[in-house]
Amino acid sequence: MVERQRADARRNYARILAVAEEEVAARGADASLEQIARTAGVGSATVRRHFPTRRALLEAVSRTRIAALSARAQELTGRGDSRDALLEWLGEVVAYCVSARGLAVALSYDDSAADPVHENSCSRSLEEAGGPLLGRAVRDGAVAAGVTVGDLITLAVGIVLATEHRGDPAAEADRLFRLAVEGLSPRA
Amino acid sequence: MVERQRADARRNYARILAVAEEEVAARGADASLEQIARTAGVGSATVRRHFPTRRALLEAVSRTRIAALSARAQELTGRGDSRDALLEWLGEVVAYCVSARGLAVALSYDDSAADPVHENSCSRSLEEAGGPLLGRAVRDGAVAAGVTVGDLITLAVGIVLATEHRGDPAAEADRLFRLAVEGLSPRA
DNA sequence: GAGGAAACGGCGGGTCCCGCCGTTTATCCG
DNA sequence: CGGATAAACGGCGGGACCCGCCGTTTCCTC
Numbered sequence: 288m289v290e291r292q293r294a295d296a297r298r299n300y301a302r303i304l305a306v307a308e309e310e311v312a313a314r315g316a317d318a319s320l321e322q323i324a325r326t327a328g329v330g331s332a333t334v335r336r337h338f339p340t341r342r343a344l345l346e347a348v349s350r351t352r353i354a355a356l357s358a359r360a361q362e363l364t365g366r367g368d369s370r371d372a373l374l375e376w377l378g379e380v381v382a383y384c385v386s387a388r389g390l391a392v393a394l395s396y397d398d399s400a401a402d403p404v405h406e407n408s409c410s411r412s413l414e415e416a417g418g419p420l421l422g423r424a425v426r427d428g429a430v431a432a433g434v435t436v437g438d439l440i441t442l443a444v445g446i447v448l449a450t451e452h453r454g455d456p457a458a459e460a461d462r463l464f465r466l467a468v469e470g471l472s473p474r475a
Numbered sequence: 476m477v478e479r480q481r482a483d484a485r486r487n488y489a490r491i492l493a494v495a496e497e498e499v500a501a502r503g504a505d506a507s508l509e510q511i512a513r514t515a516g517v518g519s520a521t522v523r524r525h526f527p528t529r530r531a532l533l534e535a536v537s538r539t540r541i542a543a544l545s546a547r548a549q550e551l552t553g554r555g556d557s558r559d560a561l562l563e564w565l566g567e568v569v570a571y572c573v574s575a576r577g578l579a580v581a582l583s584y585d586d587s588a589a590d591p592v593h594e595n596s597c598s599r600s601l602e603e604a605g606g607p608l609l610g611r612a613v614r615d616g617a618v619a620a621g622v623t624v625g626d627l628i629t630l631a632v633g634i635v636l637a638t639e640h641r642g643d644p645a646a647e648a649d650r651l652f653r654l655a656v657e658g659l660s661p662r663a
Numbered sequence: 664g665a666g667g668a669a670a671c672g673g674c675g676g677g678t679c680c681c682g683c684c685g686t687t688t689a690t691c692c693g
Numbered sequence: 694c695g696g697a698t699a700a701a702c703g704g705c706g707g708g709a710c711c712c713g714c715c716g717t718t719t720c721c722t723c
Contacts, residue, residue: 293669293720321710330672335712370660397640431661434654442651445637449629452585463630466622470658472558473619481689484701509679518703523681664723671718679710687702693695 300337302327307338308348316345316392345393346409352387353409356380357416364419370429373420374468377443380413381464384447385457391447394440413440442467488525490515495526496536504533504580533581534597540575541597544568545604552607558617561608562656565631568601569652572635573645579635582628601628630655 292300306327310318320341324331338344359379363372384391393409417436424430446467450459494515498506508529512519526532547567551560572579581597605624612618634655638647 295720296670299671319710324672331711332672332713333670336670374659395637395640397642399642400640429660431657434659438651438654441637441647442634442655445633445635445651446630447633448636449583449633452583452588454585454587459629463626463633466626467630467655468659469619471562471622471656472617472658481700483689487702507679512703519680520682520703521701524701667720667722669718669720671716673716674714675712676714677710677712679708681707681709683705683707685702685704687700689698689700691696691698693697 296337299327299329299333303329303334303337304347307344308351311345311348311389312387314388316389317341318389320344342393342396345389346396349387349390349393349409352383352390353412356383356413360416360420364423369420369424369427373424373430376417376420377439377468378461378464380440381443381447381460382457384444385450385460388451391444391451394444395448398437410437410440484525487515487517487521491517491522491525492535495532496539499533499536499577500575502576504577505529506577508532530581530584533577534584537575537578537581537597540571540578541600544571544601548604548608552611557608557612557615561612561618564605564608565627565656566649566652568628569631569635569648570645572632573638573648576639579632579639582632583636586625598625598628 303323307318307323310323310326320334321331324334327334334344338347356376356379360376363376366372384394394413396408396410398408398410398414414436417439421430421434421436421439425432425434443464446460446463447456450456450463453459491511495506495511498511498514508522509519512522515522522532526535544564544567548564551564554560572582582601584596584598586596586598586602602624605628609618609622609624609627613620613622631652634648634651635644638644638651641647
């Protein structure tokens with residue numbers, strides 16, 4: 288499991304990843320791989336050797352953010368009202384995706400097309416982390432039974448993707464998120 | 476208003492548009508402009524002369540679809556239950572965006588960044604067409620007052636964008652659309 | 664320290680988008 | 694009808710990107 292790796296390879300991996308985080312945050316999901324290579328001081332081939340596809344790079348870049356969100360889910364599980372906790376978490380997912388460009392794209396990839404060799408895809412990770420949070424809300428009757436964490440995340444990602452090019456993405460995303468949570472028709 | 480145009484220019488415009496429709500439908504919103512030019516039998520410069528930006532091309536390609544959806548909105552206005560009519564229309568918007576690639580991207584562009592010289596942007600067109608339909612639903616109390624057509628369309632577009640790379644986009648999109656309509660918490 | 668494998672990165676090819684600019688061609692008017 | 698004129702065309706070169714190849718360097722092991 289632990290692929291033995293040369294020291295310079297690990298060093299380059301880390302450098303590329305660090306540069307990629309900045310670059311993707313700044314330019315979005317289709318940042319130039321060559322630019323990342325140049326800034327990291329490596330050849331473009333080395334970038335592709337460590338991250339064979341753009342998806343792989345985006346997922347690696349997103350990993351720390353995903354971890355933070357997963358931790359947050361655990362924190363919120365079992366704390367306070369179950370519906371509020373779930374909504375708080377989803378709101379944070381939306382906010383993260385808005386502020387950290389590239390994350391939404393990484394989460395929009397098809398789970399089933401994930402590299403089976405490597406660890407879980409980003410979305411699968413998040414789904415597992417959010418499972419208990421959603422489960423509790425469902426048991427409390429705050430959410431319908433058929434709904435999955437994947438549904439909620441996809442919805443959040445969609446909202447982010449659709450508002451990305453707007454004047455004020457954060458405000459728009461938040462507005463739509465609340466609309467989706469409330470549903471189309473006002474509560475009685 | 477009616478820009479006098481040479482005959483060959485109009486002919487080329489039509490050919491490019493026809494080719495672009497097929498190409499975008501097949502390859503998605505980032506189809507190759509040069510490929511379109513080649514297939515249409517014109518130079519790539521001619522394509523860019525008629526459609527200065529990719530956005531312009533996408534909006535032109537989407538125009539006929541938009542027109543169809545607008546007509547559909549008019550048909551549905553005043554027919555049947557106002558909530559059902561609105562939902563039927565939105566469902567068709569989603570279905571259209573799923574089946575006609577590129578449409579969702581065209582609708583995700585910022586309204587306010589639209590070319591003010593030319594006619595309305597795609598989204599603005601649709602918003603106007605859906606206005607009466609939504610207005611009736613709001614008056615009937617089926618939709619909260621603050622909601623705009625733009626909100627609903629953006630939500631629909633987001634759902635499509637987020638499910639685009641899934642195994643079965645149509646099914647996923649439909650599922651999420653219903654979830655968003657119903658809201659997170661089940662009805663009493 | 665030497666051998667061997669792993670990792671590197673430069674190079675060439677292909678595609679794309681873009682601006683320039685000489686050439687073709689439709690249109691207008693004498 | 695035919696020339697003038699401006700619109701429209703499209704080929705060309707530049708720059709950026711992604712990708713595969715392959716000779717070279719660098720690290721690890723013994």
